[in-house]
Amino acid sequence: MTQETPEANRPEPTPAEAPESPAAEDAAPAPEARIAELEAEVAKLKDAYIRAHADMENLRKRTAAEMEQKLKYAQQPLASAILPVADNLRRALSAVPQGEAADDAVRNLIVGLEMTETELLGALERNQVKPVPGVGAPFDPHVHQAVQEVEDPQVPTGTVVQVFQTGYQIHDRLLRAAMVVVSKGGPKGAGQEPGGPGKTVDTQA
Secondary structure, three states, rough: OOOOOHHHOOOOOOOOOOOOHHOOOOOOOOOHHHHHHHHHHHHHHHHHHHHHHHHHHHHHHHHHHHHHHHOOOOHHHHHHHHHHHHHHHHHHHOOOHHHHHOOHHHHHHHHHHHHHHHHHHHHHHHHHOEEEEOOOOEEEOOOOEEEEEEOOOOOOOOOOEEEOOOEEEEEOOEOOEEEEEEEEEEOOOOOOOOOOOOOOOOOOO
């Protein structure tokens, strides 16, 4: 029986691995290409920032405008609810006897109603609630509702000659159109144009 020597059990040495060739490694980008890449990325981020800033500015302006509109017309529901009160005061004043036929009690009542009406209309006006043009004004379909036309050769055609119900607007917004009687058969009104103030009205619509 032969005895193995330690040299016989020693593994054979493996050949050293050859170093990778430069062609196998990823070539590092040139400085000019890297600079161009970074500049393009910066430009992209700058554009995104400008767009986001513009969107935020537009949102801020739109929100401010909406808030301004809400504050401007905040009194509209209350004003609309008060208008029938003003109508009833005017009807009451129109119903009571006037002049010499009225006794002291009736005259005092008239004075009280007139003072109340004046205070009410003043409170509405202080909140930018004002009546639309009435008798003598050219008919304007944006603020008037014609309920009747009457022949009147003495006034220009399309003139408001009677108001059944006063119209009101708050700032530049119509609260309620005035119900009016409009003239026809007279001379053509100044500035009378189709579709504009002073136009002939079709009350059958």
